[in-house]
Amino acid sequence: MLVVIILVAEILKPGFLTAKHLITIAHDTSILGISAIGQTIVILTGGIDLSVGATMLMADAVGAMLLGGQNRIIPILICLGLGLLIGAINGAGIAFLRIPPFIMTLGMMAVLTGGIFIFAKTSGFASPILRYLSVGKVDNIPILIIIWIFLTIIMAVIMRLTVFGRAVYAIGSNPIASYHSGIKNKIVIFFVYVISGIFSAIAGLFLLGYTGVPELTYRGGGLGSDYTLSAIAAVIIGGTIFTGARGGVERTIFGVLVLKILFSILTMMGMSGPGKLIAQGLIVIVIVGTYMKLENL
Amino acid sequence: MKTRKIVGEWYIYILMIVIWVIASLITPYFRQMSVFMTIIVFSVPLALVALGQNLVILSGRFDLSVGSILGLSTVIASVIMKNNLFIGISFPLLLGAVLGFINGISISKFRIDSFIMTFGMMAVCQGIGLLIRDYPGGYIPPGYINFLLKETRHIALTPLFILIIILLVGEFVLKRTNFGRAVYAIGNDDVIAYRSGINVTLIRTAVFTISGFTAAIAGLFLSAVMASGDATVGVLYPLDSITAVVMGGTVLAGGRGDYKGTIGAVLILNSLARIFNLIGVNIWYTYIAKGLLLLIIVAIRMFGVKEEREAVLSQI
Numbered sequence: 176m177l178v179v180i181i182l183v184a185e186i187l188k189p190g191f192l193t194a195k196h197l198i199t200i201a202h203d204t205s206i207l208g209i210s211a212i213g214q215t216i217v218i219l220t221g222g223i224d225l226s227v228g229a230t231m232l233m234a235d236a237v238g239a240m241l242l243g244g245q246n247r248i249i250p251i252l253i254c255l256g257l258g259l260l261i262g263a264i265n266g267a268g269i270a271f272l273r274i275p276p277f278i279m280t281l282g283m284m285a286v287l288t289g290g291i292f293i294f295a296k297t298s299g300f301a302s303p304i305l306r307y308l309s310v311g312k313v314d315n316i317p318i319l320i321i322i323w324i325f326l327t328i329i330m331a332v333i334m335r336l337t338v339f340g341r342a343v344y345a346i347g348s349n350p351i352a353s354y355h356s357g358i359k360n361k362i363v364i365f366f367v368y369v370i371s372g373i374f375s376a377i378a379g380l381f382l383l384g385y386t387g388v389p390e391l392t393y394r395g396g397g398l399g400s401d402y403t404l405s406a407i408a409a410v411i412i413g414g415t416i417f418t419g420a421r422g423g424v425e426r427t428i429f430g431v432l433v434l435k436i437l438f439s440i441l442t443m444m445g446m447s448g449p450g451k452l453i454a455q456g457l458i459v460i461v462i463v464g465t466y467m468k469l470e471n472l
Numbered sequence: 473m474k475t476r477k478i479v480g481e482w483y484i485y486i487l488m489i490v491i492w493v494i495a496s497l498i499t500p501y502f503r504q505m506s507v508f509m510t511i512i513v514f515s516v517p518l519a520l521v522a523l524g525q526n527l528v529i530l531s532g533r534f535d536l537s538v539g540s541i542l543g544l545s546t547v548i549a550s551v552i553m554k555n556n557l558f559i560g561i562s563f564p565l566l567l568g569a570v571l572g573f574i575n576g577i578s579i580s581k582f583r584i585d586s587f588i589m590t591f592g593m594m595a596v597c598q599g600i601g602l603l604i605r606d607y608p609g610g611y612i613p614p615g616y617i618n619f620l621l622k623e624t625r626h627i628a629l630t631p632l633f634i635l636i637i638i639l640l641v642g643e644f645v646l647k648r649t650n651f652g653r654a655v656y657a658i659g660n661d662d663v664i665a666y667r668s669g670i671n672v673t674l675i676r677t678a679v680f681t682i683s684g685f686t687a688a689i690a691g692l693f694l695s696a697v698m699a700s701g702d703a704t705v706g707v708l709y710p711l712d713s714i715t716a717v718v719m720g721g722t723v724l725a726g727g728r729g730d731y732k733g734t735i736g737a738v739l740i741l742n743s744l745a746r747i748f749n750l751i752g753v754n755i756w757y758t759y760i761a762k763g764l765l766l767l768i769i770v771a772i773r774m775f776g777v778k779e780e781r782e783a784v785l786s787q788i
Contacts, residue, residue: 225711273774274767275724277534281711282767289759404591417585449602456595460578463588 198316204435205323206385208428210378211406212330213371215427218410219334219347220367221419222269222276227375228402229287230261232389234379236291239300239389246302255376261287262372266365284403301383309384319381326374330424343367347419378402408459409434414466433462484720484736484769491740495747502750505626511742513621513631513697517542518712519738520634520690523642524572524683525713526734530646531679532659532726533586534714537575538687539706540597541568545691547601550610550701557613564688571597572684576677594710601703608702612695620696634693635735642731655679659726716741719766721773740765 210227217224234254241250261283268279301309311318334340342363345353354360383389413430415422437458441451479486495502521538528535545564553560575593578584620630646652654675657665666672687709695701714724719737722729744765745758 268767268771272771274770277714277724278718278766278770281715282763282770284711285715285759285763285766287763289756289761289763292756292759293754408588408591411585411588417587447603449599449606452595452599452602454599456592456597456599459595460584460589460592464578464582464584467583467585 195315198320200435200439201320201432202317203439204431205317205319206378206382207402207405207409207435208323208431209326209381210375210402211409211427211431212327212424213374214403214406215410215413215415215422215424216330216334216343216367217276217371218407218415218417219343219419219422220364221347221350221417222364222367223280223407223417224265224368224371224375225277225280225403226261226265226283226287227371227406228404229284229291230258230372230375231379231382231402233261233287233291234258234376235383236389238305238380238383242302242305242383243300246304251305251380254380255373258372258374258376258379259369260372262369262375263365265372266368269368270361270364301387305380305384306387307384309381319385322381324428326377327424327428334424339363339366344420347421349420405434406431412459412462412466416467434459481721481730481733484733484740488736488740488743491743491747495743495750499747499750502747507746507750509623509626509628509631511739511746512635513628514745515735515738515742516631516634517690517694517697518709518716518742519638519735520686520693521709522713522716522734522738523638523731524686526642526717526720526722526729526731527646527655527679528586528683529714529717529722529724530659530726530729531655531676532662533579533676533679534590534724535575535680535683536587536590536710537571537593537597538683538713539709540594540601540703541571541684541687542691542694542706542709543703544571544597544601545688546695546698546705547605547610547701547703549692549695550612551604553613553616553695554611557616561692564692565685568688568691569681569685572681572687573677575684576680579680580673580676598703605701605703608698608700608705610701612699612701617696617699620693631693639732639735642735646731651675651678656727659728661727712741715762715766719769 210231214224214227234257237257238250238254241247241253265276265279265283268274269276308318308322313321334343342353342358345356345358346360346363350360409430410422410427411417411430412433413422413426413428415426415430438451438455441454446454492502501507521542525535525538545568548564548567549560552563571593575586575589578589579586621628622630646655654665654670657668657670658672658675662672687706690709691706694705698705716737717729717734718724719740720729720731720733720735722734741762744761745755748755748758748761
């Protein structure tokens with residue numbers, strides 16, 4: 176599908192299919208891609224994480240505030256720790272208090288939205304190293320893409336080869352059966368959300384590095400829900416389905432790329448913001464609709 | 473165990489009264505009628521959106537497109553109303569129903585996931601709204617605004633009336649009609665509902681159509697409150713309406729819940745915003761309070777109701 180879309184783009188606008196352009200698109204996509212890794216694992220268990228965008232922007236804001244343009248390791252660790260903490264609270268609420276994932280992460284999103292706007296100053300800068308990792312290039316390949324691919328491969332290997340990965344798929348396909356076959360559902364679900372929180376924090380830090388200054392977007396019903404909803408759409412387009420257990424981390428790469436390339440085609444064709452929004456909505460519906468028909472779900 | 477049942481059914485109103493009492497002890501301004509009226513007026517749009525959302529959630533799905541259908545409806549009203557009030561009112565309503573129908577038919581007949589379908593619809597409607605009007609503005613006739621928001625002796629009768637009417641209609645439809653029972657049945661288990669002779673496709677389509685329709689009504693009301701049209705006014709509504717419905721005691725997995733709880737939750741959400749505003753607390757604290765309240769209520773309910781716990785166990 177990805178190939179088809181790129182070919183269509185080349186026909187519509189010759190010059191699309193150059194390595195440089197494709198790399199630029201992939202570079203733009205990396206941050207969304209990293210946050211979508213965690214989301215994929217959550218969706219594989221049959222859950223959903225709506226707090227991804229808010230966690231990202233929290234890491235973004237807190238990181239900028241604490242770093243102040245200097246190379247310090249502790250602020251980075253604090254941001255990752257906060258991501259871990261948010262994920263752990265989500266996971267604990269969902270696994271041990273049995274709050275439905277949608278509600279737990281929705282509430283978390285609201286709390287984070289309020290918290291960031293009260294406590295975080297929208298000032299500060301990224302540190303040079305973070306900035307280098309986000310926008311720097313090695314042999315014309317942006318480092319961020321390498322990091323994204325690397326993280327995806329690690330997670331894909333974990334999902335395929337470890338007990339944890341198999342447990343995630345088992346819970347997604349049938350939680351009761353997995354429970355009776357000796358999998359500790361609660362623990363696995365808890366760690367799934369912890370991982371999602373950490374990946375969101377990582378994505379947030381790279382977002383800070385990418386833009387240099389914190390950028391708090393407030394659209395789509397809550398802090399960063401643009402990122403959240405795009406990540407979920409990307410996961411679904413990549414072929415991981417909401418009912419869980421089908422799909423995988425590596426497929427999300429294609430989902431994210433398809434979403435971004437379509438968007439860039441629309442931009443190249445000179446569409447206005449609203450027009451792009453309409454086209455994006457229709458395309459997401461059509462892609463997922465056809466996909467579900469083809470897979471006979 | 474009778475008291476326990478009553479508390480279980482009306483807890484949201486008990487909480488509301490507690491919040492109101494505390495608020496009026498903290499700040500004397502809260503005791504004024506005008507504050508109460510502001511809460512009522514601002515509750516109407518969310519209550520309308522939540523009526524549709526409540527039906528959708530009871531049937532086991534959710535609708536993310538309500539906010540931008542609402543925004544689109546304010547935009548269209550602000551364009552047409554200056555020429556023709558009747559078309560200005562009826563066209564957004566019709567459009568809302570049609571958009572809801574498209575959602576419903578795609579989800580029930582073509583089996584597109586409801587998250588993706590309504591997410592796509594959200595983008596489409598917001599895009600159309602922004603194409604028509606890329607910044608807030610337009611003209612809403614003063615007569616129309618006056619009709620909806622006129623205060624006689626500090627009491628805005630029409631909003632209060634609307635709120636009571638939709639409460640009664642919502643409860644009646646859910647509890648006393650075949651349609652309402654079918655919605656519950658589908659939410660519990662659509663396969664069993666199908667085998668017992670319910671037309672699942674039809675009911676599901678109808679539920680989303682109603683959701684689009686109520687979102688459009690909410691848009692018409694909000695256009696009078698704002699006296700303009702704004703395509704992005706609805707961004708908070710999808711998640712706020714889901715919050716209200718769940719806070720009011722409806723189970724997200726579908727099949728259990730009612731509408732009176734939702735109205736109570738809508739009133740609480742709006743009261744919180746008003747109270748925080750009156751005592752001069754940063755407005756963003758409302759978000760924290762909203763999120764925590766939602767989580768606490770759901771967590772307590774999970775401890776209280778065993779069957780609900782099992783329903784969730786099979787969900788995660």
